[in-house]
Amino acid sequence: MKKPAVSKAKSQSEYQSNAWLASTSSHATLFERLSVMRLSGITTDIFIVSFWLAIWQVGRIVEYTDHASVWFPAAGFTFSCFLVIGIRASLPIMIAAILTTLWNGHHYELALSDRELIWGGVLFGFAHMLPYYVGASLLSFLARKQDITTPQLIVSFLLIGCISSLLTTKLVLVSLVFSGQMAMSEMSIAFLPFWIGDMAGVVVLAPLLAGMLTKFYINSKIDLLPFSQFNSPSLASFFKKVSINLLLIFFIMLLAKLTGSRDSAFAIFFLAITHMWIACTESPKLNVISLAISSVFIVLLVHFFSLMDHVKVYQFALNVIAANALFGIAIPQLQADNQLLKDRVFIDTLTQAYTREYLTQRAELEIAQSHESGSPLFFVIFDLDKFKLINDELGHIDGDHALKRLSATTKAILRKTDIFARYGGDEFVLLLPDITEDKALKLVDKIRTAINAITVARMKLSSSFGITKLAPEDTLESLIKRADTALYVSKKEGGNSVTLG
DSSP states (O other): OOOOOOOHHHHHHHHHHHHHHHHHHTTOOHHHHHHTOOBOTHHHHHHHHHHHHHHHHHHHHTEEETTEESOOHHHHHHHHHHHHTGGGGHHHHHHHHHHHHHHHHHHTTOSOOHHHHHHHHHHHHHHHHHHHHHHHHHHHHHHTOTTOOHHHHHHHHHHHHHHHHHHHHHHHHHHHHHTTSSOGGGHHHHHHHHHHHHHHIIIIIHHHHHHHHHHHBTTOSSOOGGGSOOOOSOHHHHHHHHHHHHHHHHHHHHHHHHHOOHHHHGGGGGHHHHHHHHHHHSOHHHHHHHHHHHHHHHHHHHHHTTOGGGHHHHHHHHHHHHHHHHHHHHHHHHHHHHHHHHHHHHBOTTTOSBOHHHHHHHHHHHHHHHHHHOOOEEEEEEEETTHHHHHHHHOHHHHHHHHHHHHHHHHHHSOTTOEEEEEETTEEEEEEESOOHHHHHHHHHHHHHHHHTOEETTEEOOEEEEEEEOOTTOOHHHHHHHHHHHHHHHHHTTSSOEEEO
């Protein structure tokens, strides 16, 4: 009997339900349970409308003039929706815009009918969405480029967020005037607080909200995986830093309340220091979480302490601190990139020994220190016997394998203070500081014996060494020349030997 077909949507739904049940039945953590919950279809629309309205209400709580709040978190959510979900998010955001316009019309007792308010809501929705959609699309395009770096992406986000919020402010104010919700004379007064509030919503909250959406939305338009990892050695350490930050915010804003001085409000910019501390020591995800926590706390204290006279200071502070902290995200990557460049210059990729460039720099330092302190320094050049024969008979892959084995064997024997570098081809160099002649010869012979024990494709390896001691008049060039001559003697005598020159 033929089984009835199961729709793709139903299968997907059942899969998600089973995943949820499996997670709850295996004592999964709350985070694990949430991670299998996915937004798709109508659930996405409902979520966007509900969340947009919820955070709009949060922003409305701290309004200090009509249509202007300390921040506008809905702007950050709109930007992140377009960044992650794309144009599909426009319908639920439009619905939310119409609903908020209806609410505002009745709240401010505007002399407008519901039909006029709905029309005004549509205008507001388009004015609010268009710049953020264009900005988010541009940022998404840049993020997909292979050659873009984290610092470049952060700068792009900050510039796009600033310009998008500026254009949104202008368009929204025009739409409010055009729909009769605002007098023309109020535009110039509302412009700056409106813009800075919108920009704070984008710059502070969009990174966190976008990360949240990529976790729960199935068909994300952007990959924010590098920014969604915790990578924190200790959450306790993170919470300690956040607690210190919140205490600092509280006392700074309490000082502003007690003194009533506008100048004291500027102390909030000291938060740039603590947030840079968090940015440089915690993961990008925890960094943006700390930004969100601080911004919410600042906004609530502005309302609680009635600091509306200083509100523009706090608005600018939110944006500056957020930008500063986001740049801090780039510091670990810049350090990693610098280390990678150093490794490429100073570490031989095949053998993992130091390169000739590093040897030259380090040898000059060791020679100078040895001349100054009078401590002994030995210089060794060695290579594999008949390495060309290995390459010719076994092939270059086995030849490379022989060099790797030689390198690993040598490094395992050397002291921590010794320097081991690949000089070129199968030729290697050792710098042996602060060691007696007898011990240096024994160490080198131990390496020679260990190399003799290596077999590559049934061919036993052997090596020849030339060793010399630094003299008072020596330079790096003279050491190389003398050690090279000693190596030549070892080769001439049949190889697999050590010659002191």
